[in-house]
Amino acid sequence: MSYGFSAINTSGQVIISDEMENLHFYGKATLSGNDGGDYxxxxxYSGANDTLDGRIIFxxxxxxxxxxxxxxxxxxxxxxxxxxxxxYTRWHALLTQSVAADGKTWTFDVITSxxxxxxxxxxxxxxxxxxxxxxxxxxxLIVWKADGxxxxxxxxxxxxxxxxxGSIAPATCPSDxxxxxxxxxxxxxxxxxDHDFRSSSQYNSQATNGATYTNLMFSAPSxxxxxxxxxxxxxxxxxxxxxxGQSHWSTAIWWVMYRNTFRIRNGYFDAxxxxxxxxxxxxxxxxGGGWFGGGGGGYSSGTMPYSAKVINQGSNAFMIADSTxxx
Amino acid sequence: MSHGLEIFxxxxxxxxxxxxxTWMQIDQFDVAxxxxxxxxxxxxxxxxxxxxxxxxxxxxxxQEAYAPEVIVSGTTVSVAPYTSKTxxxxxxxxxxxx
Numbered sequence: 001m002s003y004g005f006s007a008i009n010t011s012g013q014v015i016i017s018d019e020m021e022n023l024h025f026y027g028k029a030t031l032s033g034n035d036g037g038d039y040x041x042x043x044x045y046s047g048a049n050d051t052l053d054g055r056i057i058f059x060x061x062x063x064x065x066x067x068x069x070x071x072x073x074x075x076x077x078x079x080x081x082x083x084x085x086x087x088y089t090r091w092h093a094l095l096t097q098s099v100a101a102d103g104k105t106w107t108f109d110v111i112t113s114x115x116x117x118x119x120x121x122x123x124x125x126x127x128x129x130x131x132x133x134x135x136x137x138x139x140x141l142i143v144w145k146a147d148g149x150x151x152x153x154x155x156x157x158x159x160x161x162x163x164x165x166g167s168i169a170p171a172t173c174p175s176d177x178x179x180x181x182x183x184x185x186x187x188x189x190x191x192x193x194d195h196d197f198r199s200s201s202q203y204n205s206q207a208t209n210g211a212t213y214t215n216l217m218f219s220a221p222s223x224x225x226x227x228x229x230x231x232x233x234x235x236x237x238x239x240x241x242x243x244x245g246q247s248h249w250s251t252a253i254w255w256v257m258y259r260n261t262f263r264i265r266n267g268y269f270d271a272x273x274x275x276x277x278x279x280x281x282x283x284x285x286x287x288g289g290g291w292f293g294g295g296g297g298g299y300s301s302g303t304m305p306y307s308a309k310v311i312n313q314g315s316n317a318f319m320i321a322d323s324t325x326x327x
Numbered sequence: 328m329s330h331g332l333e334i335f336x337x338x339x340x341x342x343x344x345x346x347x348x349t350w351m352q353i354d355q356f357d358v359a360x361x362x363x364x365x366x367x368x369x370x371x372x373x374x375x376x377x378x379x380x381x382x383x384x385x386x387x388x389x390q391e392a393y394a395p396e397v398i399v400s401g402t403t404v405s406v407a408p409y410t411s412k413t414x415x416x417x418x419x420x421x422x423x424x425x
Contacts, residue, residue, distance in 0.1 A: 007332050007345060008345065008425075009331075009345045009346065009347060009348060010331065010345055010346055011348065012425070013348065013424060013425035014351075014425040015343075015345065015347060015348070015349050015351075015425075016332075016343075017351070019370050020351040020352075020353060020370065020371065020423065021351060021352050021353075022349065022351060022352070023349075023350075023351075023352050077355065078355050078357075078381075078418050078420070080352070080379075080420055094381065095382065095385065096381075096382055096383060096384060096385055097381045097382075097383060097418060098383050098384070109385070128352050137336070137337040139337065140334065140336070140337070141334050155334045155335075155336065155342060155343065156336070156337075158336070158342050158343075159342065159343045159349065160349055160350075161343065161347035161348060161349050162348055162349055162350060163348070165350060165377070165424075166377075167377065219379070220379075221379055221380060221381040221382065222382070223380055223382070223394050225386060225391075225392060303388075303389070305386065305387070305388055305389055305390065305391075306389070306390055306391045309391075311391050311392070311393055311394075312392075312393065312394040316379060316380060317377035317378055317379045317420075317422065318379075319350060319422075325340065325342070
């Protein structure tokens, strides 16, 4: 460029420019509630491998007020959200982000592993400079675009500095016990789950650097989703002393839907999975004839949203930052 | 440090300096379900561009919630449903680093 402003860091990277916008801290989103938590086990089933990791969904909101005075044109912006865990042993991810009809009230749903309503994460919201408002300080550095009214940098609002970034995808199969499937040849009415659907050991990792990890926060929306089921089919044939006989069939299905979640631990950023929903169904029937007429029965808790698979498996961009000073 | 730029807030706290690293926000846009979009950012030629996709809505209860495909080619970011797939509504954040 032949005029304007740019600042270059010690790595030779442009960090302030009159052509590109820095992200600045707007504020923390307010926790407004949670869904009570669920899926610490299979609903309606009691037996082997019943335990799941469980999850709770916290809801937050923040209002991005347009700036008043000082010139410029306000353009409503989507905040870039960083999650700072309060409990770093839990997995978290931003599930949804939406704005109300007023164009400024944002709502976020965050999934957290486990059922505890304690220690919800904090959400730090960042916007471009021109969406910031409310500062009263009359000193610092403001950089404007060539249009003369769009701020690209405003030191009155703490600018975002990152400690790491890149792309990351979760492990291919969410279940600790591998990807389950369908098996036949079991005894009639067999309904014992032989698969561990928990997911806490299935993740990919990237190294983080430097900072004390309990100060770190991350920006990484949840994209990958998965549904897996374990299905066992039972059968028997019963003969009568008068000849002839009856076939008996049974089917037991356990399914879990997972969402991609993330964890910061000492030296690493992990992309893994947390169960989002789960269900169990059982059906048993027998054909007519023999001693008994035909008939059957069953039980079902919930429906698989789609056939077993992983979707949106590709990498999504993430950033890590030190939360110190952003209050 | 003996050279570079340091910026302080009104309380005298260092808030930014040439020791810092950051990603600059180039753009953000909303892509409706099953829609496509393409944007070019010549001002960041030579920089690394990354994108973040954020789902707007909770996944439906009875079908897949596919994300659209995002392709970064040079300074162009293109978004479209995968072939023969639907796609959910998403917010795309476009970030660049020198």
